[in-house]
Amino acid sequence: MFEAVKKQSLSEEVFEQLRARIVSHKLKPGDELPSERVLCELLNVNRGAVREGIKRLQQAGLVQVRHGGATTVLDFQAEAGLELLASLLVNEFGQVQSRVARSIVRMRQALSPEIAADAASNRSDEQAAKLDALLEQMRASSETLQRQYLAFEFWECLVECSNNIAYRLAMNSMRRAYQPILQLMTGLLEKSVQDVGSFEAITEAVHAGDRITARQCAKGYIDASSEAIFQFLDAYEQHNAAND
Amino acid sequence: MFEAVKKQSLSEEVFEQLRARIVSHKLKPGDELPSERVLCELLNVNRGAVREGIKRLQQAGLVQVRHGGATTVLDFQAEAGLELLASLLVNEFGQVQSRVARSIVRMRQALSPEIAADAASNRSDEQAAKLDALLEQMRASSETLQRQYLAFEFWECLVECSNNIAYRLAMNSMRRAYQPILQLMTGLLEKSVQDVGSFEAITEAVHAGDRITARQCAKGYIDASSEAIFQFLDAYEQHNAAND
DNA sequence: CTCATCAACTGGTATGATCAGTTGATCATT
DNA sequence: AATGATCAACTGATCATACCAGTTGATGAG
Numbered sequence: 001m002f003e004a005v006k007k008q009s010l011s012e013e014v015f016e017q018l019r020a021r022i023v024s025h026k027l028k029p030g031d032e033l034p035s036e037r038v039l040c041e042l043l044n045v046n047r048g049a050v051r052e053g054i055k056r057l058q059q060a061g062l063v064q065v066r067h068g069g070a071t072t073v074l075d076f077q078a079e080a081g082l083e084l085l086a087s088l089l090v091n092e093f094g095q096v097q098s099r100v101a102r103s104i105v106r107m108r109q110a111l112s113p114e115i116a117a118d119a120a121s122n123r124s125d126e127q128a129a130k131l132d133a134l135l136e137q138m139r140a141s142s143e144t145l146q147r148q149y150l151a152f153e154f155w156e157c158l159v160e161c162s163n164n165i166a167y168r169l170a171m172n173s174m175r176r177a178y179q180p181i182l183q184l185m186t187g188l189l190e191k192s193v194q195d196v197g198s199f200e201a202i203t204e205a206v207h208a209g210d211r212i213t214a215r216q217c218a219k220g221y222i223d224a225s226s227e228a229i230f231q232f233l234d235a236y237e238q239h240n241a242a243n244d
Numbered sequence: 245m246f247e248a249v250k251k252q253s254l255s256e257e258v259f260e261q262l263r264a265r266i267v268s269h270k271l272k273p274g275d276e277l278p279s280e281r282v283l284c285e286l287l288n289v290n291r292g293a294v295r296e297g298i299k300r301l302q303q304a305g306l307v308q309v310r311h312g313g314a315t316t317v318l319d320f321q322a323e324a325g326l327e328l329l330a331s332l333l334v335n336e337f338g339q340v341q342s343r344v345a346r347s348i349v350r351m352r353q354a355l356s357p358e359i360a361a362d363a364a365s366n367r368s369d370e371q372a373a374k375l376d377a378l379l380e381q382m383r384a385s386s387e388t389l390q391r392q393y394l395a396f397e398f399w400e401c402l403v404e405c406s407n408n409i410a411y412r413l414a415m416n417s418m419r420r421a422y423q424p425i426l427q428l429m430t431g432l433l434e435k436s437v438q439d440v441g442s443f444e445a446i447t448e449a450v451h452a453g454d455r456i457t458a459r460q461c462a463k464g465y466i467d468a469s470s471e472a473i474f475q476f477l478d479a480y481e482q483h484n485a486a487n488d
Numbered sequence: 489c490t491c492a493t494c495a496a497c498t499g500g501t502a503t504g505a506t507c508a509g510t511t512g513a514t515c516a517t518t
Numbered sequence: 519a520a521t522g523a524t525c526a527a528c529t530g531a532t533c534a535t536a537c538c539a540g541t542t543g544a545t546g547a548g
Contacts, residue, residue, distance in 0.1 A: 009311075009500065011299065035529060046502045048292055051530085055255065055296045059303040061327075061416075067253075067530050068509030077409065081327030081417040083305075085410060103410035106362065107355070114354035165321065166329060166347035170414060172305075173325040253531065279498060290533045295499085311499050312540030 010045045014053025017043070020092055022062050022073055023084075029075035033063065036071075060084065082170060085177035096181060098233045098240075104174055105233075109226040111167060112155070116202055116218030117211040119161035127161045131203045138196055145186055147193045154199055158218075161206060188232050192225035254289045258297025261287070264336055266306050266317055267328075273319035277307065280315075304328060326414060329421040340425060342477045342484075348418055349477075353470040355411060356399070360446055360462030361455040363405035371405045375447045382440055389430055391437045398443055402462075405450060432476050436469035 008016070021027045034042060039050045054071060057063045061080040065071045076084060089100045123131075134157060138150045152175075159167050178185075192198075198221035205214035252260070265271045278286060283294045298315060301307045305324040309315045320328060333344045367375075378401060382394045396419075403411050422429075436442075442465035449458035 007311075011500085037529090048295070048501070048503095051292070052296055052299045054530095055299045056303040059300040065530070066510080069511080069529060071530080077412055079416060080413055081325060081420070082410065082413040083325030083327060084413055088409060099407075100409055103408040106358075106408055107410040107414065110355055110358035111351070114350075118350065163343075164347040164350055165332060165344055166326065166351040166418070168321055169324055169326040169328055170351065172323060174410070176325070255531085281498090290531095292532070296531095298499095309499070310541085313498060313542080315499080 010049040011052035011056070014039070014043060014045065014050055015056045018053065018057055019060070019062060019087060022057075022076060023087055024092055027073045029073055031073045032070040033073065082173040083176060085173055086180075089177045090181070095240075096184075096236075098237050100177075101233055102230065104177055105226050105229050107170075108174060109222050111170065112222040113215040113219040115155075115158055115162050115164070115167055116206070117215035118164055118167075119158045120206045120209050120211045120214035122163040123161035123206055123209075127157065128203075128207050130157055131161070131206060135196075135199055135203050138199060144190050144193065148182075148186060148189055151189075151193050151199070158202070158206070185229070188228055189225060192221065192228060195221065195224075254293040255296035255300070258283070258287060258289065258294055259300045262297065262301055263304070263306060263331060266301075266320060267331055268336055271317045273317055275317045276314040277317065326417040327420065329417055330424075333421045334425070339484075340428070340480075342481050344421075345477055346474065348421055349470050349473050351414075352418060353466050355414070356466040357459040357463040359399075359402055359406050359408070359411055360450070361459040362408055362411075363402045364450045364453050364455045364458035366407040367405035367450055367453075371401065372447075372451050374401050375405070375450060379440075379443055379447050382443060388434050388437065392426075392430060392433055395433075395437050395443070402446070402450070429473070432472060433469060436465065436472060439465070439468075 018027070018033070027033070033039070033054075036047055036050050036054070040047050043050065054063065054065065058065055060083070062074055062076050062084075063071050064074055074080075085100065085104060089097060089104070091097055119127075131154070134150060134154050138147060138154070141147050141150060156171070159171050162168075198217060201217040202214055202221070205211075205217055262271070262277070271277070277283070277298075280291055280294050280298070284291045287294065298307065298309065302309055304327070306318055306320050306328075307315050308318055318324075329344065329348060333341060333348070335341055363371075375398070378394060378398050382391060382398070385391050385394060400415070403415050406412075442461060445461040446458055446465070449455075449461055
């Protein structure tokens with residue numbers, strides 16, 4: 001019903017504005033940012049705010065700062081890390097970039113079977129028990145939305161089972177990217193979420209430590225769910241193309 | 245021969261110190277950072293420097309800042325993005341964390357075949373030509389080290405061919421992590437790098453747009469190379485365990 | 489016990505001065 | 519002409535000191 005009022009600090013605003021200009025290529029790699037003192041004037045904020053915003057750009061791999069020289073824009077495709085996905089998925093006009101969406105779904109599709117396989121090899125007993133608990137909740141749940149959340153939790157848990165920190169961090173980055181548009185996907189994933197059987201099969205294989213079966217079941221599930229999204233994106237692209 | 249002298253800014257120093265304490269769990273999730281004014285005293289720097297450092301921590305997903313309240317440490321395993329890998333691979337004493345190394349190699353192993361498959365589907369003609377050029381250089385090259393660099397370039401190019409921004413950003417994050425210890429791996433990868441045949445087969449499949457073959461060849465190559473690293477890590481772990 | 493108030497924290501913003509690298513023009517030396 | 523010193527004019531980096539704004543918990547009136 002209610003939601004927390006958004007309040008953005010000045011440095012965040014600075015970061016956002018510059019980030020948007022960079023990812024939209026209004027500022028191209030090699031371009032030089034205005035000097036901090038000039039940015040203060042342009043954005044009408046104090047220099048500290050500008051510097052803090054730039055520090056974040058630097059941390060995100062979007063700019064290079066050199067003492068004494070100008071701050072230059074980097075090629076984010078070559079330099080930035082996976083967390084930039086969240087910035088790329090939705091463009092400046094609020095439209096979902098279908099190419100980015102495809103990329104995310106595709107990467108998830110590529111990783112999921114291997115995550116399940118590693119989960120089967122590496123899970124601890126408590127982790128396996130947690131999978132069981134989630135499965136039980138899924139069986140008991142009737143609402144689609146809740147089921148979807150449980151499905152995501154199930155995957156998070158599988159990632160934890162895999163004992164692979166890279167998988168986990170990558171999933172964090174991907175989650176950050178699609179979280180804001182999750183409600184768009186409800187209904188789209190309805191069919192695959194109702195398929196509790198796949199989750200049961202995966203859980204069983206993970207319990208048994210059966211890599212092969214875990215991988216296979218996960219692949220079956222994730223391929224179907226990915227395909228649904230790809231088809232939706234096809235339609236979405238055609239719709240956008242028609243409105244040009 | 246020569247290398248650029250390193251110089252670290254104060255805010256970077258602040259960031260590094262806090263980051264190290266967080267990833268080493270000296271500061272646990274939920275812990276509160278000292279107030280900015282206190283940190284100034286402790287670190288003997290200006291408050292601006294402290295704030296800039298904290299902005300970077302915030303950007304990295306390591307802390308949560310609340311106006312009026314204390315800055316709290318987040319659970320980086322649950323919150324941070326993939327670029328944190330670089331911070332995790334080497335611990336505070338300069339030792340490589342083999343669990344993290346395994347994670348990286350495993351993720352690379354999981355992604356590479358799919359990258360090759362997508363490259364076969366999506367490559368442009370110029371990208372395919374670039375693969376050819378790299379392959380030619382590899383054939384001509386005799387030094388192991390140079391070959392290794394070319395091999396990495398080849399993979400970067402494949403990622404570019406895949407037209408998948410998520411793959412690309414993920415690879416950036418992983419590269420940042422292992423780049424600093426690349427020289428440790430020379431020799432380890434010697435055998436797989438000398439195997440130009442695999443690269444030829446992948447290139448050919450990508451040219452032909454043959455997803456299946458591209459995936460298969462890539463898998464063959466990456467599995468062998470990963471296996472070599474895993475065996476090394478086994479030995480490395482036993483060596484470390486023996487010295488306890 | 490409830491609730492308003494307020495003091496004492498916390499982070500956020502503002503200003504202005506100064507330190508410290510970088511760059512390019514200038515000019516004397518070779 | 520080539521080299522290297524010097525200097526002015528940028529750039530970012532650091533500092534000190536205010537003050538604004540949100541949070542928290544103790545205090546005290548009702």
